[in-house]
Amino acid sequence: MKPHPDLISPGQLGCLLFSFLSGFSTLFLMEAKMVKQDVWVSYLLGIALSGGMLWLLCYVQRQHPHLSMFEVFDRLLGRWAAKLLLAVYLVYILEIQAAAMQALTTFYNTVVLPNTSPDHILLLIVLSTTYAAYLGLGTIVRTVQVTMPFFIVAIVIISLFILKNVDSNPFLPMFRHRLPEMAYGGLLSFYFPFGKSVVFCFLLSHVTRKERLYAGSMTAVVLSGVYLCAATYLTFGSLGMQLSTDASFPFFSAIQLVKFGEYLERIEIMIIGIWTMFTLFEVIVLQYVFTKIVGHLFGLNKTQAFIFPVGLFFFVIAQKSFPNINDLTLYNLTIAPFSTLIPMAAIPLLLASLTYFTKRGIPR
Amino acid sequence: MFYLKGAMTGRTKFKGLIAMISLAVCLSGCSPDMTEISEIAMVMAFGIDYDTESRKYTVTSYSVVPSALSAKDSGKLSEWVISAKGDSILEASKNLRSRSGRILIWQHNKFVLVGETAARRAFFEIVDFLNRNRQIRMTSYLLVSEGKAIDKLNDNVETEDLLSNDLLGKVRNEKEWGKSVSQILQDIANWYPNPYRGFVTGRIGISKLPDGSRDALVLNGGAVIDKGKFKAWLDGERVIAVQLLSDKSKWGMLEFARSFEFQSSQVSLFFRVEHQRIDSRCREGKPEIDIRLTLSATMGEIDHQLPLGNPETIVKLEQAASDEIEKLVRESVAYYQKVLKSDILGFSERFAQYYPDDWEMLQKEWGSVYPVMPVSVHAKVKVEKMGMVKYTGVD
Amino acid sequence: MEQSLTPIHPSALLNAERLQCLFAGSEFLTVRLVKDNNETIVGAVAYHNILVDEKNVIQQFIRKINEDLHQMTGHRDVNLITSLDSLGGGKELRHMETAADLILDAGAAVFIEGLSEAFGFMFPGYETRSIDEPKIEVNVRGPRESFIEDLNTNLSMIIRKLKTPDLKAKPYIIGSQSRTRVMLLYLESRTDSQVVQEVQRRLEAISLDILIVNTQIEELIQDSTYSPFPQLFNTERPDRVVTALNRGKIAILTDGTPIALLTPTTFFEMLHPSEDLYERFYFANFLRIIRVLTLFISLFGPALYIALTTFHLEMIPTPLMLAFISAKAGIPFPTFVEAIIMEVAFEVLREASLRLPRAVGQSVSIVGALIIGEAAVQSGIVSRPMVIVVAMTGIASFTIPSYSTAIAFRMLRFPMMLLAAWSGVLGLSLGLLILLSHLCSLHSCGIPFLEPVDLGRFKDTVKKYILLPVKFRRSANEPSGDAAAKRSMGGVLPEGRNDG
Structure with missing residues (x-):
């Protein structure tokens, strides 16, 4: 009588995707530091690219409505090639989860808890995400839905207060950067955050009304783009261009400036609290999907028992990679945007074209 | 315990394991980031001076500590000014610890007073230091002091109020008369690297009371900073514009x-x-x-x-x-x-x-x-x- | 049990002897033989001499039967049956076991010579408590009656408020030794039939020796055993049960427990007392907001204080910080230890005032509060802000109407404090994440316990959290799916029923 615990509606998928994309997106504002006031062009590019990829993936899923994405891989590519490509996704997930965890610990170590060992922070984060991932997709989605209103209300209030500090339109003058620069910024924003949405292809089969798949997920991508754009606008406007480029965590520096009246300031701690919860959904989803992929690779039926080992694996990977935040930044700026094109663009394209051709091939 | 474990199903065993590990992590020692309120001295304002000859910085902190150490007569606070020298601002501020038995907390600092010489010679380092430090609020005011900053902090306030409260009131009063302008660190950090523009921040001086008995802090006029260093004083009349x-x-x-x-x-x-x-x-x-x-x-x-x-x-x-x-x-x-x-x-x-x-x-x-x-x-x-x-x- | 039922023998004497064998070893069974003028045994009356009002049985019942037998002419069996019929309210019994059950339920079994069935009459002779004012869920404007231990009285209180044949009641007997009566109540047209089946399945699966309190049922039919949160709503108020039934909930009443269980329930229902419905909706909504706030305070109060004063000093406004500094001067304990001491002291006080005889309890809590609060501050063991925080948290936790939920939150405060002392706001948000995802994973009889905000069905969601004026309220509780179809076809429900 219970609805299947891991089935979700397209709206719920959208909520999950929004939190997945928006959690970390405002932390570094890498592309914003690079393309400055023209960053919105890059965002549009990133949104368009990831929208295209999502469309392809939704198309693939709709053509195989009764198969999970893993089975689609198997059917289209054959067993071994599918395993290989799924392994690519495993690597990709490991990569972005390590980047996310490192970003979060670095942030905490810089801003809030300078003396706490990063391993402690990582371990506790992994334990909490393990518990949440263990409870299944249905629960994760409901938790997102419960958390999201708080996050949105908090961010909106804060944004309104930051808006008071903004005097002139910081997105002026427009188009001062050359096209290659903006395109590179677009690539960056495709890599992080928008392109991350490809991970959701493995959740598409859990959605009840397949015909609204694309609408639900694309709304989420666009909304997270709007949020990111607004955050950048507010950051540039209230911090000033110079300081935004210099600050390690520009959006939070902007939040720090918010004062409620004369006495209550530095309320960013509360925002950080809510924001942390929100960001962890990314790690939770990654952990969930990772476990599912591992389960499929080894042909296991029950994967729940693996969530904890996967969590520990995440911990080890995150702990060992990017020991220095500069490495992470450099990696994010130079290598990752290109290397991650394989899972983010190449494989979706491959799947979609295979689906297209097999579909056309059959009537013959 | 063993009996309990036996009775647990796989699901609960798993949850139990997680709970135990989390507990172990928590109990593995209280956080090194913890500061107890009873051990702190709250820095409410501090000054930075620079000596051109010895090339040393002097950091002076004006902090507030509870005056009594028993709960009976709690509620009283006393002011406490200490200063230390060092080759850099960071070193000088670390050297302050040799004079202090309490943990200095900078989060509530509202004012940074920069001595005239320091503003002329080392403004870049000062702003950089202030921006980098996570404890210092971006909303604190940076004021340039006529003469040495240390003198201003050692000065008593006419109203017997805390110096920081007094200064805060003076800054708040700026909009009542317009002849003084103070800037917060965030704006300064945003402006100072710009080679084309300058800006004006607060100017703090001392004036003698009419009877000549005591000095009083005065916030009047402004200090022009251009191309990353102090350039000139501006008097009150010119500040209104x-x-x-x-x-x-x-x-x-x-x-x-x-x-x-x-x-x-x-x-x-x-x-x-x-x-x-x-x-x-x-x-x-x-x-x-x-x-x-x-x-x-x-x-x-x-x-x-x-x-x-x-x-x-x-x-x-x-x-x-x-x-x-x-x-x-x-x-x-x-x-x-x-x-x-x-x-x-x-x-x-x-x-x-x-x-x-x-x-x-x-x-x-x-x-x-x-x-x-x-x-x-x-x-x-x-x-x-x-x-x-x-x-x-x-x- | 089913297969080994013994049919009633035509010989009344034999039946009586069998009963005596069954009850051998206790002096509780009384058997009276009924004889006619010829001293032939016509029948036998067996009853439990403790449970039954003996005077009533003998005077009214046996004497009447005897008199009738002597007066009437004709066949004695027929006479006896006529006589019994005239008494009315008899139950037909076909097996010895049912007869024994009836006797243990304060009845008298009448065996008639030559008939292979017996008749049972109820003569309850034990004392029950009279209907009292609610003790736990006190309110101002609502009805002032609460359930008692007797199932029939409780049922009557509900049925008097819900006069519709749509109300279905399914009886159960749970407990192989206690043989406790349990009643499942629901409104057929409003309740999801799948949920009813699920609850029935779970109730049937219960195997217990003794059922004394319905907590035992609660434990056995709830979805998650190890959760600190109650997943069934419990209430002592009949009006609350009626409202809940009307909203499509199922009520489980247990003989011997003055508390009814309601399922499926959601987390937010736990936060709303029935009083909400009796107040003007502005104030009811205001109080709802206040209660969510107090919930947060009771969970995070001390933890937030610890996090702010030991990790995030910058967030405290400077003047307040100055006050804290001077208040905390000379306190020997770290904030965390101070908080633990005070919280434990508070829990001890609360427990003591609950357990002590009522007259003493009052003074303990007042004296205790005075001692702990004032003396501790005076001697410099705890700081004043801490006393305020702990007192505020304690008071806040009392605003949650559901006792079991409140106690869960009170206990969860301690891990939260631990997390706050470990890493400040990071620990708190991780704790909150775990708590929220746990709450989201809970189900109450298959229905999610923590209803999320569903933007897709915004209107319904709003109605779940906000109490609208009565005339708009109805559609919020409109039953959906098959239940609605059934109602429109059958039209069982009288019109204009106001639900709340």
């Missing part, structure tokens, strides 16, 4: 007084800005600035009786007041342009934003263009209130 021509956060609540000659009597009005607009224009590569101000004024005092019941007089008064404001702004801006030669109002940023193509050309010769750039000022004053006295004295 800075307030008027800055962001709305500065002029929005500003109320300042001017007195001028009108129909052979001395009239004092106090003004509020209703609307401010600064337009930048570039005609054939020649930059222009157009300033439009709308103000409302209230009668403060008159030394003769005037026919204020007559609308014509009011119109004339308004005209005179507008001329006065225009004169004030025009002279001040000319002073900034020609004497200071420093773009403390950030005109350059406007050109960069709205005329990016012209700015490409302009920025190379900004130093020579700025002092001769035409600036037109238009002020419109409406005298709306006459104060509590209705009687105008003339039939």
